[in-house]
Amino acid sequence: MIRPARNHPGYWAFLLHRLTGLTLVLFLPAHFLVLGLALDAAALDGAIAWTARPLVKFGEWGIVVLLAAHMTGGVRLLMLELLPWSERQKTRIAVSLGLAAMFGVAFALGLV
């Protein structure tokens, strides 16, 4: 449960950024491991065939959503720290979430 003092958009945005970041850190070694299989064509083909499974496809979509959320959140933080201050920080949090959701929908529909 979020403590009452943390129950505001700035903290939710931080939590999302931290959790997506940690999950992506866990994903990266697996990603590099599969790339490393390229030295052995048969092994790589096997891994790629494995990724065609529905559940793995769904996981791939999840990774894309996490990546999109982490990227838009990161851009928001860079804007907060580097651009002249704007009082629209909560609007920016909403926009970054909206953009991440759009990425997710676009990927699910096969648009990107």
Place this chain on the structure above:
Amino acid sequence: MSPDAGIEVRIWRGGAQGRYETFRAPRRENQTVLDIVTWIQREADPTLAYRFACRVGVCGSCAMTVNGKPRWTCRTHVSKVASGGRLTIAPLRNLTVIKDLACEMTPFFEKWRRARGRFEAAISRDDPLVPVSPESPERRAADAAIECINCAVCHAACDVVAWRGDYLGPAALNRAWAAWNDVRDGDRTAVLAAAGAEAGCGNCHSHQSCAEHCPVGINPTRSIAGLKRAGLAALLRGAL
């Protein structure tokens, strides 16, 4: 809630180790949380320790944790915060509890000194006054930061202070931002050096809990972001 129904109040007793003690206090019209604490100390248990002075939101000494949020108790109406007719009152987070609701404030003010929040004059009293236009960007930035009442609510709300106790925190850094924007100061770069040192403004994670809870509407996250930008610019200029 009718005014005479009374209210159940749980209050922290003891130091860092302690427990909540439950009191029952009468309800009054326009009653503040500080009114409740004062009633309990005067009518129920005179050994209850807490701090207050002005009772009107100027001195910044009565901040406590009320139902989980840091607040100035003298300007917090019971009717606005009593969830389910109950109040839980604890000392501020991120400070050492002396007794009950009173915290040791020395480390908090030491951070103001470390952040170089004081004015260093460049000229003497014999020199003519330096004109500062109220419209200048620096004066406007200082204006937005200068009304702090030193209540430590932001310091209690900040998770980065909870993670590393030596982090300067929102209040001291907000003061440093006001000092940096004082164009009369003789060594403004020293402010950036102090505020940007280890455990300084670079540690801020921009949760904005400080701005969310500041009772006088200051936004320390804005001040800290300003210090980060000014520090980066000074670094690129080779001035830092």
